[in-house]
Amino acid sequence: MVVRIRKRNFFNLLIALLFLSATSAQESTDYIWYDLAKVYKYGKVSQNTQNPFQRFPDTMQKAVRPEVWSLSLNPAGVTIKFKTQADQIIIKYKVKGKLAFPHMPATGVSGIDLYLKNKMDKWQWVKGTYHFSDTISYNYQLDNSSGKLKEFMLYLPLYATVEGMQIGVSQSNGINIQKSEGSLPMIIYGTSITQGACASRPGNAWTNKLGRKTGIPILNFGFSGNGWLEPEILEYLVQQQARAYILDCLANFDRPSLGPDEAYKRLIYSVAKIRAIHPNTPIIFTDHAGYGDADIYSPRKHAVDRLNKANHKAYELLLAKGDQNLYLLTQQQIGLQSRDFVDGLHPTDGGMEKYAAAYFNLVSEIFNK
Amino acid sequence: MVVRIRKRNFFNLLIALLFLSATSAQESTDYIWYDLAKVYKYGKVSQNTQNPFQRFPDTMQKAVRPEVWSLSLNPAGVTIKFKTQADQIIIKYKVKGKLAFPHMPATGVSGIDLYLKNKMDKWQWVKGTYHFSDTISYNYQLDNSSGKLKEFMLYLPLYATVEGMQIGVSQSNGINIQKSEGSLPMIIYGTSITQGACASRPGNAWTNKLGRKTGIPILNFGFSGNGWLEPEILEYLVQQQARAYILDCLANFDRPSLGPDEAYKRLIYSVAKIRAIHPNTPIIFTDHAGYGDADIYSPRKHAVDRLNKANHKAYELLLAKGDQNLYLLTQQQIGLQSRDFVDGLHPTDGGMEKYAAAYFNLVSEIFNK
Incomplete structure (x- = not known):
């Protein structure tokens, strides 16, 4: 064309x-x-x-x-x-x-x-x-x-x-x-980090790195500060065919109006929405990757721990209920250290590389099973 | 105080x-x-x-x-x-x-x-x-x-x-x-990369990372675009006591007015200046770390190769003449890949981490001999 x-x-x-x-x-x-x-x-x-x-x-x-x-x-x-x-x-x-x-x-x-x-x-x-x-x-x-x-x-x-x-x-x-419908995409619903903050250029955003590493198309639904696992967005996302759904919204739940309990509820709800249409599509729950100053400012460490506990609890409940295609990407697997943050919230390009590598390892495992 | x-x-x-x-x-x-x-x-x-x-x-x-x-x-x-x-x-x-x-x-x-x-x-x-x-x-x-x-x-x-x-x-x-005279510093004479481009924050510049990793004070004489191994600057630097001198200026020699021959001459000259006062202080010659697009735009690959050849030639000549305290940090040891550059010249934070790690390995070897 x-x-x-x-x-x-x-x-x-x-x-x-x-x-x-x-x-x-x-x-x-x-x-x-x-x-x-x-x-x-x-x-x-x-x-x-x-x-x-x-x-x-x-x-x-x-x-x-x-x-x-x-x-x-x-x-x-x-x-x-x-x-x-x-x-x-x-x-x-x-x-x-x-x-x-x-x-x-x-x-x-x-x-x-x-x-x-x-x-x-x-x-x-x-x-x-x-x-x-x-x-x-x-x-x-x-x-x-x-x-x-x-x-x-x-x-x-x-x-x-x-x-x-x-x-x-x-x-x-x-x-x-070029125009090619290509293979099914991975659909990523996330936060500012998913949207790309703070990559120094678009190609260094973890989602774009993951696309290049895997060769799988990516649909980026990262909304800075607004990755809240909302019904109207899930409604749209589940209308698409996908190779995997990634729910990487936890960093946006660290606010009084949301929090761990709401994260737990919305994760369960999100999976129900996806499963109603896609009973077997892999779904990844991603942990909050942490804050750059969590080691020295305990309120931030606790906030992350509570959110990740909710993430794991939702994951385990759904596993126990028999979901065979649910996966967890843990904070430890992402492995950010304080040097990997620009402002304590958003990864540097070095942090983006760690994110992409952690996702690559997990999706390689999933798709090669 | x-x-x-x-x-x-x-x-x-x-x-x-x-x-x-x-x-x-x-x-x-x-x-x-x-x-x-x-x-x-x-x-x-x-x-x-x-x-x-x-x-x-x-x-x-x-x-x-x-x-x-x-x-x-x-x-x-x-x-x-x-x-x-x-x-x-x-x-x-x-x-x-x-x-x-x-x-x-x-x-x-x-x-x-x-x-x-x-x-x-x-x-x-x-x-x-x-x-x-x-x-x-x-x-x-x-x-x-x-x-x-x-x-x-x-x-x-x-x-x-x-x-x-x-x-x-x-x-x-x-x-x-706090005020402490502390131990002898490492003196670094370099380019924009030494000055800190493009770290997302000062602590992520490789020089500052190296200072934290080693605990050794750093004197940063990185001058963006202007690290030309000039007599008047060397004159000043050799007046200081140092634990090591790092000459990391090659990236600024890729211009018509300088080039590989001039780099070679100025490296030899720099060592003569330093050795006149500091016969045994370790001196590190650092390679040009390369360009982010060298794999696909050959003029930039050739420019780097020629500069690094000059760097190695100067290093080997001085070794052959009996200098016992000269070291080389090679492009390969720094190991930047295209993802480690913001603009093809300046490292991302990920690239800065690689720089710091390569220097840390080398200076650890030197100081633990």
Whole structure:
């Protein structure tokens, strides 16, 4: 599927001028520009949505709380795959929302990330030079004198709502947008950590790492501060076919209005909802991975312990009742230490790697049984 | 040494008000404020400098290029140690320069980091809540109902010039600033990676990790983009007594004006300078740790290979000439993979951990011989 657009409007001209200096190595390259709004996107179920990059279908706007809806507009885990022979790729886009957070850089919050399928069939990170302002732009210089057709995967921003994105490749080459229904995804319902905080770039979010490690598509339903195991979201999630459901919401239950008892109840409820439609699909209960200062500030250690106790209790009850496809990812298995946190709540890239490795070990076990 | 200041000026009042909401848990705590400008600082040689937080003595301003001088004002690796019984600590300060970079969050660029010596005599990270604006503030809530005197270490910002810093502790307690000449430091002359890019917070910079892992003081002479093995800087460094010299500048030699031949020459020169005064002090030559996209963009792989070849050649020549105290930290030992980079040049926190571990292994070998 090729969507070719030759708009010669002022916006494009501006961007082209902006990149003239960045691309001075190859004299005045002409680019063909493609609008990425309408192309096929991985990591989202419904392709036709008001904002083409949002995670939920439009119908969910009325179903969920405004906070959840707003976060669902951030395309965490949404990717575009394409093939091109070009050795120069430019991507430019606009976002709504903050470019960066105090504890998470712009490259993570509103940045994108490009990977290339290498000769070993592995996704290999591609360096881009970037510019953040009203329009964000990334410029990728590739080593492709042979002019071979290569496959790329582009991760969209973790924490910013995208409002228009275009990709430009050198005049002599085009791009082919990839579309494959592929295998069943893993559906992950979670918190800010699932959404990607505080990865330094989208490719380093644990969910995206897990997708690359396993080759299994991921649907990211992480909602910063709002992963509350809510009926309306479960209702939607169970309508999808999945290879596994991951419930990784516990970090958002450490608040007076929720807490361990509510976590316990909602976990039981969530499994009932899933099992009504998917009697045998693996479900993973993930522990709260802890806080970076739990060793020296006991209230936080106790809060985590209580939540994880509730998690284990729900898990054991359901096992005792005969569920054969329930799994637990423990705090110990994730194994975060204080150095693995940015702010005591959110993992660093090092912490993200630990998360991804722990999940990879567990899902490998599950799927290889 | 206690410096107690009871200024009731408008600035303090403003900050106190700012924190009223953050500290609402303990009703209207009164704070004693201490000016951190004049207190003893670790990680710098000269205590009496125009900017109390800068790394170089004032005399270096005339000796070095303006770029180096400007970067030396960023207090990377500068720390303050103190003891207190307080369970509430507030630090507020102003900085000159950017609060954040696109690829490095504010918590890393202009943020601070607090550690506490735990019962096992290890430095344990302390979570703070922070606020970044014209005045930056961090608020630490501790678990200290026993009122025990505890020892803290405060890391200053990696990439921002500090202009005034105050610490406040609850009225009933004071703080004791620590000062100990301690053992000889390791002197590190390096690049942006040595200065701390792109750690998400100062404590996660590899130099600071190495300091905690070894218990050996560190003098950080990392100058972003400007670690060029220059005579005037070596002249200063060799005036200091050191337990080891680390020359980790190669990443800054990948530019037309420098390059592998110049790296080779300057490494030989650097060792001659050091050996003239310190005939037996261990010197470490560190390889360029590579680029995140070297596997797919060969010019960057070749640039690194050529620089590291020059590094090894200089090392081997000096070994052959009989130097008994020269060591090499190789790219392979550092072992960064593409996931360990934010932007292809600068390590993530995961990459910083690998750097620190590689150095720790090497210096442990050296010092345990």
